[in-house]
Amino acid sequence: MTTWLGRYLPAAGLFVAGLAVWEAFVVVFDIQGFLLPRPSVIAGTFLRELPVVVPAGLFTLREAVGGFAMGAVLAVLAALATARWSLVREGILPFAVAANSTPIIALAPITNQWFGITNPLSKMTVVAVMVFFPVMINMVRGLTEVKTSELELMRSYAARPLEVLWKVRIPNSLPFLFSALKVGTALSVIGAIVAEYFGGSRQALGVYISQQAALFHFAEAWAAIIVGSVMGIGFYAVVLAAERLAMPWHVSLRSG
Amino acid sequence: MAESMVSIDGVHMVFNQGGADEVTALSGIDLEIAPGDFVSLIGPSGCGKSTLLRLIGDLLSPTSGTVTVNGKPASRARLDRDYAMVFQQATLLEWRKVIRNVELPLEIMGMDPRARRAKAREMLDLVELGGFADHYPWQLSGGMQQRVAIARALSFDPALLLMDEPFGALDEMTRERLQMELMRIWQRTGKTIVFVTHSIPEAVFLSTRVVVMSPRPGRIVETIDIDLPRPRTFDTREDPRFFELLTQVREALRGVEVEVP
Numbered sequence: 106m107t108t109w110l111g112r113y114l115p116a117a118g119l120f121v122a123g124l125a126v127w128e129a130f131v132v133v134f135d136i137q138g139f140l141l142p143r144p145s146v147i148a149g150t151f152l153r154e155l156p157v158v159v160p161a162g163l164f165t166l167r168e169a170v171g172g173f174a175m176g177a178v179l180a181v182l183a184a185l186a187t188a189r190w191s192l193v194r195e196g197i198l199p200f201a202v203a204a205n206s207t208p209i210i211a212l213a214p215i216t217n218q219w220f221g222i223t224n225p226l227s228k229m230t231v232v233a234v235m236v237f238f239p240v241m242i243n244m245v246r247g248l249t250e251v252k253t254s255e256l257e258l259m260r261s262y263a264a265r266p267l268e269v270l271w272k273v274r275i276p277n278s279l280p281f282l283f284s285a286l287k288v289g290t291a292l293s294v295i296g297a298i299v300a301e302y303f304g305g306s307r308q309a310l311g312v313y314i315s316q317q318a319a320l321f322h323f324a325e326a327w328a329a330i331i332v333g334s335v336m337g338i339g340f341y342a343v344v345l346a347a348e349r350l351a352m353p354w355h356v357s358l359r360s361g
Numbered sequence: 362m363a364e365s366m367v368s369i370d371g372v373h374m375v376f377n378q379g380g381a382d383e384v385t386a387l388s389g390i391d392l393e394i395a396p397g398d399f400v401s402l403i404g405p406s407g408c409g410k411s412t413l414l415r416l417i418g419d420l421l422s423p424t425s426g427t428v429t430v431n432g433k434p435a436s437r438a439r440l441d442r443d444y445a446m447v448f449q450q451a452t453l454l455e456w457r458k459v460i461r462n463v464e465l466p467l468e469i470m471g472m473d474p475r476a477r478r479a480k481a482r483e484m485l486d487l488v489e490l491g492g493f494a495d496h497y498p499w500q501l502s503g504g505m506q507q508r509v510a511i512a513r514a515l516s517f518d519p520a521l522l523l524m525d526e527p528f529g530a531l532d533e534m535t536r537e538r539l540q541m542e543l544m545r546i547w548q549r550t551g552k553t554i555v556f557v558t559h560s561i562p563e564a565v566f567l568s569t570r571v572v573v574m575s576p577r578p579g580r581i582v583e584t585i586d587i588d589l590p591r592p593r594t595f596d597t598r599e600d601p602r603f604f605e606l607l608t609q610v611r612e613a614l615r616g617v618e619v620e621v622p
């Protein structure tokens with residue numbers, strides 16, 4: 106318990122200090138509230154707006170998680186296909202690496218047209234594409250960057266390729282997969298919210314933020330951004346927990 | 362049966378043939394290993410010991426010549442699981458607990474779960490690691506990991522063990538303990554063992570025969586029969602004959618040890 110406290114106390118202290126500095130900065134320099142509201146004002150607005158921003162957050166979270174799941178599942182299947190057929194890998198990987206460095210979020214107006222602006226599928230598709238490439242690239246690396254001695258061991262047992270895949274390559278790929286999935290949680294929340302800036306359902310968090318900002322209601326916009334942050338952190342924590350369940354042998358669990 | 366466990370006939374091994382980085386690793390290797398033999402391969406590093414072991418295990422194919430294991434081509438013997446390999450690094454799968462690492466070959470060979478669990482426990486007891494079945498490999502010392510690797514190799518009862526400097530990464534004390542343990546296992550199971558080492562005392566202490574190799578291209582320069590009494594014990598290392606044999610191996614190596622990279 107005390108060690109737990111010791112571990113999180115510095116971060117919590119820094120957080121509170123940061124808010125205090127922000128508050129003082131706005132007061133001392135007399136910054137206009139519509140440019141940068143004080144944390145205390147945002148907190149008050151946040152509490153008042155809870156009945157609106159929380160359902161909006163949940164609506165957007167559904168898009169983020171849905172898109173994440175679609176992208177991740179397809180990416181894992183694609184990576185497994187490349188492990189099975191190396192020709193697929195040679196063909197697909199350069200495009201994946203190239204696509205991974207393009208601003209996929211720029212597709213949002215197009216998917217809005219495809220599926221309809223209020224259809225969650227339009228946001229999920231953008232999120233899925235954003236999550237797909239890093240997950241696939243990492244998973245392929247995890248499946249292929251296997252120790253030679255482990256492959257020799259399996260060969261000495263005359264193991265079939267499917268057994269090598271199942272008993273060596275897939276377990277070997279899990280740390281790679283999860284590090285991409287963790288990046289993917291942030292990408293998917295960003296993707297969903299930003300895609301909504303291009304238009305979406307009136308219940309959506311991104312639509313709420315862009316509308317409030319257009320009306321100079323910055324405290325409301327900040328309150329919604331807090332909801333977005335909490336969503337991102339919560340989603341990350343869920344994937345982190347899944348990682349620990351899936352890899353009880355992992356280095357990160359060795360300290361205790 | 363009078364037949365050899367391993368029979369190597371006129372083997373040459375050239376890596377990257379025709380390329381700028383062509384290496385002739387082995388040249389004109391002939392070697393017969395009888396069932397129950399404990400043969401050590403010794404020679405300066407880079408002389409092709411590991412390559413020779415991999416050829417016996419069909420992890421490589423010779424450029425020319427033939428390798429026969431247990432009366433059949435090496436490739437057939439591998440498919441029949443006639444041998445087990447032990448590497449310098451224990452090569453345990455880090456995501457499997459110790460017991461499941463020992464079960465790995467049995468799993469691949471299709472033994473049912475209860476039988477293989479029982480067999481793996483028996484093997485862990487044999488290497489005196491019964492209490493560590495549910496640990497992960499990283500929780501074990503290097504010596505313990507290597508004993509798990511030996512238990513895993515013995516689990517499916519192969520006729521032949523191929524060991525590539527299995528104790529090379531261990532400290533002297535652990536090394537001598539494991540040598541005794543290997544002696545005990547060899548005496549009890551009657552396996553044929555091909556053992557690669559850098560260490561002259563280790564080769565002499567363990568073997569029935571020591572094969573001395575020369576560097577690039579690797580050749581066999583001498584084969585020395587080790588006529589020390591068995592079972593070998595801690596006293597063996599004090600035996601005057603032990604020292605004579607050490608000298609004999611050292612002399613054979615002296616002629617060849619021109620470069621040690």
Ligand SMILES: Nc1ncnc2c1ncn2[C@@H]1O[C@H](COP(=O)(O)OP(=O)(O)O)[C@@H](O)[C@H]1O
Nearest residue numbers: 376377384386405406407408409410411412413
């Ligand atoms: N896969 C390979 N490709 C190219 N050269 C190799 C390969 N494996 C070994 N060699 C070369 O063959 C020679 C013998 O290597 P090795 O059998 O590992 O020696 P040792 O085990 O006696 O130290 C070395 O010169 C090494 O560089």
Ligand SMILES: [Mg+2]
Nearest residue numbers: 410411412525
């Ligand atoms: Mg070697």
